[in-house]
Amino acid sequence: MSFNPDAEGFLERPRRGLLCYVLTTGKCNLRCDYCGGSFPNHLVPSNVKYTIRDLQDFLSGVDELVIAFYGGEPLLNPSWIVKVMEKIDAKHFVIQTNGTLIDRLPRDYWLQMDVVLLSIDGVEEVTDKHRGRGVYGKVVEAARRLREMGYEGDLIARMTLTESNDVYRDVVHLLSLSLFDHVHWQLNAVWNPNMKRFVPWLFNYYAPELRRLIDLWISKLLEGEVLGVAPFKALSYAIIRGLNLGAPPCGAGWGALAVNTNGEVLACPIAVDASWARLGDIKTSTFVDLLEKVRIGFPCTSCDYGALCGGRCLYAYHERLWGDEGFKVLCRITKVLIDQLYDNKPKMEKAIKEGSVSLEALDYPPFLNTIEVIP
Template sequence: MLWLVFTTGACNLRCTYCGGSFEPHVVPWRVTYDINKLRHLVENDKDATVIFYGGEPLLNPGFIMRVMDNVKARRFGIQTNGTLVNLLPRDYWSRMDVVLLSIDGREDVTDANRGRGVYRTVVNAFNYLRNTGVGRIIARMTVTELTDIYKDVTQLLSIGFDYVHWQLNVIWTDRWDVKTWADNNYLPGIRKLVDLFLKKAEEGRVLGIVPILGVLSAYLFKPYEGPPCGAGYRAVAVSTDGRVLACPIAVRERWAILGNVNNGFKLMNIRLPERCMKCELRPYCGGRCLYALMEGERYWGKDDIEVVDYITRETIKSILTIAPRIKELTNKGVIRNHELMYDPVLDSTEVIP
């Protein structure tokens, strides 16, 4: 199971789509529970992956070190904005199986969203981490109206990121004309990425584009039971106040509280809405996003939620156009099955943006 462990609710950046730190009364800026309670829960999970989360988790490096020194997990990782990597000693980085660095693609796009100079700082962090012995390094994008998905994803792959995944800036943000942008920009870019993925596969190389890999993996191996991120049924978040949550962004919602570190918790029984159950693309989508399913209409309304569903459907359809050929390539041994078998829960990534 995936454990997203908050180290703090504070952040040192104020990105345009995020707003910065959580209020201390919502997610305290320091951990207030006994770490031994966390250790007991995690060590009961023999397949535990612990990913440090925030806020910006590196604002509390001491807690990260204490967890890594005292809690036995199969894998460790972190989601970080990449600006404070020097705060964690090198030997702890070498024990990380996965590092997700927040970067939105090209330099001008990243800096417009995240602050001047952030792109260069994150690229420098990438180069430093690559030399520390960490496992896979994943680019964690937020896609906004500034994004050219083809240019931004290929830019990050050219830097050397092992994988790239992204989330659309929709539903829990202010409304914008995402439909026009998607038709004119995003969906044509997705089709170009799909063509590029197939071209490289024909050459025997599998690109680490998580949404494409994730959909192909569902097609070839095992469909998704619920949202691919596993929120609530294969993944939980532990807030700094000890609450165990179904989703790391649902820090204010009562429905997301599964329990707490002191008394334990119970996983959710994911029930998809009727529109999802009737959808032929459900095996590849799994309902897309638990938070959107629970809160989407309250934030954006039914019509705009349908726009997001439209973008999801078109994205999946584009990827499925190459699925039969990809299967042929695996049968011929041009690419190998294990290169296409991708479980997003292990990396805390998003298959359906």
């Protein structure tokens, strides 16, 4: 099977929303070991250096605007979040937070968020090992409190997967809490300095547990339940419909841009020190003008998995922190995921045909909501 976007039958997924990440600060109150905490102030200042008027002008002409608050830890600068929510006419608001400071934003603003992503890596032992002691408890408590205050939007558990994880155990655990609508994960690849240790884990431990998780997801589908495993939903919907998810599927560069606190516009919110990602300045350009300036190219443009993988990640594609060899390793693991889901296409179609689940129930994300789709 070819999933090349040029292959016959692949449809362009209609663009749903344009996503603007707003970095509210470069500071973070945690020091997770895969990230290291705050950005240096010269790369991402702790305070915003442009005005709300600058942001309004920059975003003029954007239809179906999605604003995602990002950091550092965005809740270290709640007044900027409040100001943006009051002054910018967005269709959707999203926040990615470590979940330890939710008291800093008043309830009314939480209730206006369409998507809240809380960082949590799975069971307590794994989360606390990498994010700090007591973090798991705080994040679960934050999820509970959001629900108690009446938050009914999409609550996503956002995991960073390291060699400490068992993807089956940890995703099932997070879903079992009955707090999160969706779980999504990103592999701690490329930033991980220890490629030699990570790669054997990827194929010897992650891949078999991933297959087990897909088997569970399919069996639940046949019983009429769609587990909120974000990458499975997004990819399965695209497989069934023959859709091209975009390159990359997170939208970076073509549907999503980021505004740094210093006013720089970036193709990807984490690429704060990468010259290829610097597209312009909020004061001298508009969002729409800066789209499509940085693209994913070869080999992804001629790859058989291109319509679904889309190059996976614009940052990893350009930075190649693990070199070409490491890039190909990640291609291999992405293909494991896509192949395993594709092999289950007849079962998915059976579940839909027999009415156990509807095709629409798999349609995720409903707009560019910051999930990467490809782990």
